[in-house]
Amino acid sequence: MKKIILIAFLFSCCIAVNGQQNTLNLMPVPKEFLLKDGKFRLTNKFTIRILPDKQKSDMSTNDRRATDTILYKAINRFYQQLNRKTGLVFSQQYIAPDDKLDSASMGIMPPSKGQSGIDQDENYYLFVDKNNIGVIAPNTIGVLHSLQTVLQLLAKDDDGYYFPCVQIHDSPRFKWRGLMLDVARHFISYDEIKRNIDAMAAVKMNVLHWHLTDDEGFRVESKAFPLLHQKGSNGDYYTQAQLKEIVKYAAERGIVVVPEFDMPGHAQTWFVGYQELASQPGPYHPGSRMQWQKEHPEIKTPPVTSIADIVANMVAPTFDPTNEKVYDFLDKFIGEMSGIFPSGYMHIGADENNGMAWKLNPKIMDWMKQHQMQSIDDLQRYFVERVYGLMKKHHRAMIGWEEIYNDKLPKDAIVHKWIPSDNSMIKSYGIANDIAQHNPVLISEGFYLDLFLPAYVHYNNASIAAANSPNILGGEAAQWTELADDNNIDGRIWPRAAAVAERLWSPASVTDVDDMYRRLFVLSNQLDEQGLNHLTNYERALRRLIDGGSTEHLQTLTDVLTPVKGYRKLIAGMMKAPQAAYQTTPLTSVSDIIPTDPATKRKFRALVKLYLEKKDKNAEEAIREYLQTWKQNDNYLKTSFVGNKRLQEIADHSKNLSAGAAIGLEALDRMDKGISDNAWVQKQSDALAVFEKAHYETELAVIPEIEELVIGHTIAEPEKYSAF
């Protein structure tokens, strides 16, 4: 470890980043970062060398081989990304262990450890000076992180591409930085998963939490119980070969795959082929739990008059915890899956079981009496304990959503916090800091990407800000897929997930929202260049909507639309088409395809702030250009609405954007002339309040900024939005 100490000394001049410094385009912002004078100029003579390492003899051959494979593959990917981006044809073609270079432009000290995983040392030291780039890291994962940082440092001036001279010492604030991805509601294809892993690696996330089973689909092939995937899905599932390939693909990018098999609730698809495991007689088929209850009117439950009633009284497909066969089955299944997912972690879900399927089964009620159980909570605890035992047997650390939490839960079970403490529908099990006094905690509370909230809301996550226990391992951005499929999921997750990644990686002191947004959209373009489809799928969907014409004016409008926030879109969809099944519902309406947190809104907002706070003339010019374009846009666009039902859904917004822009222009004129007129302000504000209303699950995103122009000062954005 001497090398590390030496380098640490060299880096002692580094200053901790406090969020106000020049953060370049780095995302997440590194822990310690010093920008220096000078540039390392990238040419076709750029070479990379893994430095000779005498310490390597300490490692076992197997360890070394594993390290080298991941390391060399990553370096070659990096090299290829650089040459594709710059167009330079490098003289070195591949970086190989037997390279006979005497010197190289970039030197990498070989890491002494090859494992990647949750508890690894993720430190790396990186320097760029005018003639050399150097990387040192104790573990391969650190080198992987450093390469992503170098890619983000790439810049261009009139002489071509270069890296600015820097010194960086970086390591994460939290060791668990995950993305939870639901592939049950809509199946997400093998290729999509890989694309998301690439994007995760770019922002140094290290856990893919894969929600593989739910009422709507059982997405893993089981050889032990083939009816699980055969009958529990519509034919869309991952084969075991594919699962293993994904695990390997992720490992090569420093990412651990944690599978989730949801139980005892959210479990309908287990029962399609294995009805005997369920608490109610069935039959079952893949589909929503609410649909299941509709199909079983023989089950009498209390009347439902509100969403809260549904949560409390719905009878949903649920494992029978009193049936010993359930545990035999799960034992075998968990054993099988442990062979596919080597991470050592397994998530059992355990969320949202209201116990109604148990209460309405007299046998289960009798069993509870015999076992002196007072409540549904006792039975839930019993089930979780039994599954915990199976996990132990198969050497898995058990994770569950916070509903596994109780005062007798074994201390090494990981509690996954998701219920907002102020939620009115479902009782929270306590705040993260409190739970962390008993159990390790993961936080997804405030990180639900499927709620259509702007990135800053997740970035300012209060639960993370308050986190004060080392028992809080980190957190996960969460994407449920009722309203996402292969064709829009990239844009549903990215770039917002990068704001979560930064929150979990960078020091707590990094809090500048404006700077975060500036970097977020640079990153968004980088992810696009590297192959993520959040931009291309949006453009493709616009072409589909306009049926072959130009998308220019349509996109001018859709670039400033955003889906309605919270669960409103989900509920509206259920109302409109009760027959819809998630998997076959077309997600091609405007509200399905537009970005959640549009870049144009953020750029416009930054300009309005600059203008109102600093009276910046260039900003005013740019604001006027936006407003002029918007003002004219409805004239061009409205002909496209004829006969196009999906576009008619945004016809009002089109009118309102043009009218709103006219108000904004008038506001600027009045400010320029120094006119102050409260009546005018009131009238325009009233008009804008109308324009802000949602139509068909979309909202105009730039009305608040026009309102700011009207009233002449900025207004802080809300820190919270209601979910319903």
Added chain:
Amino acid sequence: MKKIILIAFLFSCCIAVNGQQNTLNLMPVPKEFLLKDGKFRLTNKFTIRILPDKQKSDMSTNDRRATDTILYKAINRFYQQLNRKTGLVFSQQYIAPDDKLDSASMGIMPPSKGQSGIDQDENYYLFVDKNNIGVIAPNTIGVLHSLQTVLQLLAKDDDGYYFPCVQIHDSPRFKWRGLMLDVARHFISYDEIKRNIDAMAAVKMNVLHWHLTDDEGFRVESKAFPLLHQKGSNGDYYTQAQLKEIVKYAAERGIVVVPEFDMPGHAQTWFVGYQELASQPGPYHPGSRMQWQKEHPEIKTPPVTSIADIVANMVAPTFDPTNEKVYDFLDKFIGEMSGIFPSGYMHIGADENNGMAWKLNPKIMDWMKQHQMQSIDDLQRYFVERVYGLMKKHHRAMIGWEEIYNDKLPKDAIVHKWIPSDNSMIKSYGIANDIAQHNPVLISEGFYLDLFLPAYVHYNNASIAAANSPNILGGEAAQWTELADDNNIDGRIWPRAAAVAERLWSPASVTDVDDMYRRLFVLSNQLDEQGLNHLTNYERALRRLIDGGSTEHLQTLTDVLTPVKGYRKLIAGMMKAPQAAYQTTPLTSVSDIIPTDPATKRKFRALVKLYLEKKDKNAEEAIREYLQTWKQNDNYLKTSFVGNKRLQEIADHSKNLSAGAAIGLEALDRMDKGISDNAWVQKQSDALAVFEKAHYETELAVIPEIEELVIGHTIAEPEKYSAF
């Protein structure tokens, strides 16, 4: 077969399409097609039913199960594509064999045969009337084709989506309609292959000819000889599981996969791990054959002063046909691959072996003498015969490029014609009709997509036009990948391959190039909507080039650029960066990313024709709009060139487009005013001739049309372009 006869009778009113009729947006144009009055209106009540079939008991259970799987999967994909395109939430969610519908909007008579393959009956009958859609086909493959036709019929009016009422009886002109895809020069990923299969299915192609091995890469995993993929590639190859998945994926779309393992030449990657199979001692590594010779200066050959010399005198890595171990090896290898590719066809390449590697090996020369062989041709024939024997043993029909052809070639070997009869570099083995008197023939002559030619050249393929033998099975579009990788290949192949598909499917009488282009770009949009990336990758690449700014003005220019034709771009690349290896060369310059046959050029050309031939005023208006945009474009764009080397390559074109557009506008003004001035015409033509010149491997595509405006009449486009 009674049903077929009945339907054939109902269709007797159908008139053969002669290319002048309304072809709607169908591509390929069906054999017999009748457009009728009325529309079938698509609503969310649209249902599909497979009609009950009493004849089914004739089939074996296995046959039926295979049919049903492919059939139902295809129908459900079709259904999903319809609902995604239209946004309708259909009440029927999946089409299943046990559907209990009494009636349905669309009825499909179950096919009596389930196989797909080269020699299957591909007929289908399709009718759309106001209330019903009906499909009947003897074979599943016919149903698959009919579904693609229905998708292409989808249209929209002010009331929403509908299908026009039609009667169609369709079957192909040729039974072999392939795409040859090289994955050796650049590896093309698993996902890309699937996307291309989808596009092939959309235009009723039925053979994927997969060029899996060459000097630059061995792309299949071999368990019998693992050094083939391990040492013969850079790590990019398909696992056997992936190969099987692709074969299955293709079969589900009616497409047969024919693998090619190139031998005795183009074989360097066999020898990296198995040097003993080669004619020269080596060493070998994946890379260009020309590079290999440079690395072996000890091999003395005649001097090289021209490309023709290279072809004649290059010493390239080649199998040793006198070594019995070669045939033992190939026996085992062909056996292994036969288990993966069930099609019954295997392509052995056998192209471009000049025999130099044999001539310079004294042992091989001695062996030839002992065996009374007079020439290299004899030895080539001997090798091909031996491999033919191995193919027989493994029940494969052997295909080879035309270099396998000689008068003793067994009559069932398939000869793949590729060398243009008027080629000056390599001697052709005869025209297709002549070869077909002895052997079955496939035609790729005139179908080389990698020569950057416009679609009409392939569409007017003279070899196909002249084809008069039933022994000509069909043909294949061919895409070699020196200049294509995952990021641009969709645009290199599509939409032009669809023109080849139509040439091979539709009656010979379908020859209207203007109508072909109209439909080609409609199809291009459909392929984009269905997930092909030819448009999105182009836009993504533009974003990469402009580094975050707006691509609007850049695209205005690049939309009318085209890569230089023939092998000029390939040769220029080799000159510029001799160190380049295909796999690692960045294909991100303008000439790499632009479409080969730009839609804007075709639309502009059609307008100019309409204006010049019919004096159409609307056309003139549209032409002026294009010209005005182009005239102003350089002013906007030129600031982007500063410090951007790759964009500087098109700076001259940008100036010339604006200057050329000004000339075009003046030409219109003069025509409007009736001014005739030969001196002016001459001067402007001279200027345009300069603008037409290539810069950095791109050309301005719309100069010929501006020239037409200047001289006042249309000029036919060339039927041929030289390759060098």
